[in-house]
Structure formats: C-alpha cells, structure tokens
Amino acid sequence: MKFDTAYYDSVIDQHRYERLGLGAIDFGLAGMSPDDLRTKWMCHTGAGNFAEAVAMGEPATVTTGVGLGGPPHAGTLFQLLRAVKLQQCGLNVQIVLGDLDSYNARRTPLDSVRQLADRYEEFVLRLGFDADCGVLRRQEGETDVMATAFLLSRHLDDADFQWAEEDLAGLYRNHGVFDHLNYGMKQATLLMAADFVHLLLQGHHVLVSLGVDEHKYVALARRGAERWGLPSEHLSGIYTKMIPGLGGLPKMSKSIPGSGIDASLPGEDIRALLGADADTAPSEDGSALLQMYACLPEVDGPAYDRAAAARRARSPEWLAIREQLVERILSLFSHWPK
Template structure:
C-alpha cells in the first residue's frame, strides 16, 4: 500500500468524504483539466473552522465527513470539542508529533480541544507492561505541554482512571459486535502483520478500539458536537463510533464528525512513519545528528507531493499556511536552491521540536 494521491482519491470516493482543497488549488498546479476542476469543486471545502481559512485547513487535513456541520456549530456558539489521541507504543515519531501539533494549532485558533493519551490502548492492544505505559504517559503529558497545549482551555487526559468514559465504553459495547471491529481495522493492518506487529485481531485490540470509540462517543453523550482528528488510515474508527452511537440512539449523524490527515511517508519505501516499525521514520528518541543525517539522506524522489515526507512534514508545521505550502510544493517540483534551503530549515525546525521530548 502507498499513501499517494490514488489512495486518497479512492478513500474519498468509497466513503463519500469531502476533500479539503480549494478548487483553485488544482488549477494553480498547472495540471488541472476542466473535468478535474469540476470534480474538485464538488468536494472542495468552502467554510472556515474558527478563524482558520479553507486554504490553511487543507495544509493540515486531507478530507472530512461532517466537518461543515461542526464548523457551523462552532460559529453558532454551541458546545463543541475537537478530539484526537495518540498511542503510547514508544517515543513519538513525526506523524504523532504533527498530530499533536495540529491539536495545539486548533486550540490556538480558539477551539476547545481534547487530547487523549492512549495508555490503556497500548496496554491492551500492544501488551505493553503497565509500568512502562505509565512512564510513557508521564513523558507524553509533559511533551504536549511543551508543544504549547494549554490545559486551562482544553483537556489533556489519560484513559486510565477515567471511570465515566470506561462506563460509556461498556454501554457502547452492547451496540457493536465482532464483525464491526473486523470491518474497522486500520488500512495498514496488513503491513503491520507482515512486520510481525500482530498476527490477528485479538480481544485486547478490540478492547482498545472500543475505548477509543468511547473517547469520542462520551463527548457526544454530553450533548456536544464532536470533531475527531485522525490520520486517514484510522478513518474507520470514526465510522465505527458513529455506527455504535446511532444504534444506541445518540445523534451521531449530525454531531459526530471526522477530519483526516495525510500520512507522513516512511523511509525505505514504507507507507508511513510508525512507532511499530523500526527504521520507518524519525523519533524523539534519536540524537539530533541522527535526525539530520536521515533527512539529508532522503532522496525525496516520490512521484507526487503526497509521497514526499519532507513536504508533508513542512505542511504540518503550525506556521505553514496554504500560500506557504504552495510555494514549497513548487520549489520541490523545480528543485534548486530554494528547495535545498527549505529542507535545511525544516530539518532544524524538527530537531528543535523533538528536543522538547522529556528524558525522565
């Protein structure tokens, strides 16, 4: 599997998602046809989220389902929360870091944001010892704060100890069955099996998925509008939560939305950077010089912008808006001095971000 333009187009088409890309984007690249322009216009995002413009939104996210309703709820002053979460399988890699930075960006633009640290997820699905999970949770909490998350204006929590959400998971479980969990496996489950991460969908993995869905549904049950921000490989988790919530009788169709990010391509031809696959990317455990060496060695020879790890990491920086991204994409396509300069700037920015990881 490759997380390239063809993959993204297929996911959007099969699940009837809406693309996040102003219709002018394709034309600006010089590769659009009238038919492509028309198709893009049908799915183009045409609404802001808080004070983030559509042009800036598409640098951080790729497609969505129901985010328009969420944006309207925010504009109308209704109770609304963006929620995301990260697994604690080890020190964060670039994909995890940028998921957290997206959450910080949304909070800084005025949205109420929840970040859930998936400690029980890792304990159940990855069989990580509890003492190690708790140590990692301590590190992740401090890291999120250092990235700029303000707990006075949002929620940063672990799964362990949240009895109310655990109760929601138990109530939700009545409305889901094994077939639902099998359907909702991540798109990369085959890759993980090939790399020995797991060989089948275990009871613990189902428990972890259930609790993740409950993290979303618990907010819904509190009569809030909910927008879940995840990598597009995990998009079925939102659909699973919707499925269970609707069977339960909660208004998921109108109030539970998803917004999905592109993947940060991995090194060595791997489709994404993953904590579960050693050597696939850069992590916070690496010395700064090792990060510099890996990024310098990346040939960045992917066939399109979506397969460029460097460009996709640049897009995810909080300060990168739509105009800056377009200039960087054009610099990558033409090569030369400006792209080399941007690569060097990005490398040092990443080194600085990863240096915030606490060494406990």
C-alpha cells in the first residue's frame, strides 16, 4: 500500500469525505483558513458542523490520542503538535495517552506502559500543551470512560470491529506486529471509541483528529453512537496525511523498525537519515521531508506553497528549508525525557 494521491482520492470517494483546501470546504476553524488547514489535514467528515458549533459558542472539544508502543516517532510528534496548535488557537483540546491500548493490543507489560506514560505526559507538556486549559489523560483509572465503553459495546459486534481495522493492518501483519484481530485489540478499539463517545455523552460537539489510515475508528464510534440513540452527527473527524516511511515503507511507524526517525535516535543519526533522503517522489504527498515541514505549527498555507514550489524547482531555498527542518525536529525531539 502507498499513501499517495491515488490512495487519498480513493478514501475520499469511497467514504464520501470532503477534501480540505481544494474548494470542497468553505470554512475556517479557530482562525485557521482552509489553506492553513490543508497543511495539517487532508480530509474530514462533519468538521464543518464542528466549526459552526465552535463559532456559536456551543460546547466543543477536539480529541486525539497516541499509542505508547515506544519513543515517539515523527508521526506521533506531529500529531501532538497539531493538538498543541489547535489549543493555542483557542479550542478545547483533549489528548489521550493510549496506555491500556498498548497493554491490550500490544501485550506490553503494565509496568512498562506506566513508565512510558510518565515520559509521554512530560513530553506533551514540554511541547507546549497547557493541561490547565485542556485535558491530558491516560486511559487507566478513567472508570467513567470504561463504563461508557461497556455501554457502547452493546451496540457493536464482531463484524463492526473487523470492518474497522485500520488500513495498515496488512502491512503490520507482514512485519510480524500481529497476525489477527484478537480480543485484546478489539478491547483497545472499543476503549478508543469510548474516548470519543464519552465526550458526546457530556453534550459536546466532538472533533477527532487522527491519521487517515485510522479513519474507520471514527466511523465505528459514530455507528455505535447512532445505534445507541446519541447525536452521532455531533461526532466528526479530521484526518492527516501519512508521513512516508524510510526505505520505501508507506508510513513512519513505531511498530516497524527502520521505517522512520524517533526520539531515541542520536541527533547525528537523524541528521544522516534525513540528509540521505534523495526526495525523488514525484508527488508532494510522497515527500517525507515536505510532509514533515507542513506539520510544523508555524507553517501556514502560503509557507507550504512556497516550500512546495521550491522543492519542485530544486532551488537553494529548498535546501535551506531541509536544513532548517532537520534542526527543528532535533529541537522538538530534545523534549523527550531521557
């Protein structure tokens, strides 16, 4: 599988999502224009309704989460930075650390999960997230959300979980991450859906920010909420492009060694890996460097367009952007507790 333009078009057409920044969307969000939004996300479902709710002052929360399979890689870093960006724009934001997700789906020992959660919590705060203005939490100990998961489970069955497997499941099987959708993985997916639906139960409009390979998780939660009789139209999703992996892999992933860069690597290794990237992909979507640049909080629509044009021209400006990007990533990864 390749996360390229053809894949994105297929996802949008199949699931009737709307493309951000290409004229199909006519709303901004928290002061970000459609051009700005397209630098961070590529499609959505129902996000226009969420933006209207925000504009009308109705209770509204953006929620995202990260798995705890190891030190953060570039994709995890930028998912967290998107959340920080939205909070700084004035939105109410929740970040969930998927400790029980890792415990159930990855069979990670609980002590190891808790230690990782401690480090992730400190990392998120060092990246600029304000826990006094938003929610930074783990799954363990949130018994009210667990109760929501139990209630939600009545409205979902095995066929729903099979349908909702993320688009990279085949790749993970090929690399030995898992061999089938087992009970623990279903439990992890159920709890993730409950993380979204619990906010819905509290009367919030909810916007879930995830990678586009995980778009079915939001659809699963909406399916369960609708069957439950909850206002599923108040649950929306906004989805990011994938950062292409190294060595021809479609995505940088904590689960696939050698696919990317992460906070555990020495700075010299990160410089060498990114410096060696020939960046020959014909499309903008296929350029790991350009997609990482797009994810930086300070990069808006016009800045991305300038960088994309410089990359096409192979100009000295693009070489300078590449060097600045590497140093920026090193600075961000330096916040990871050693």
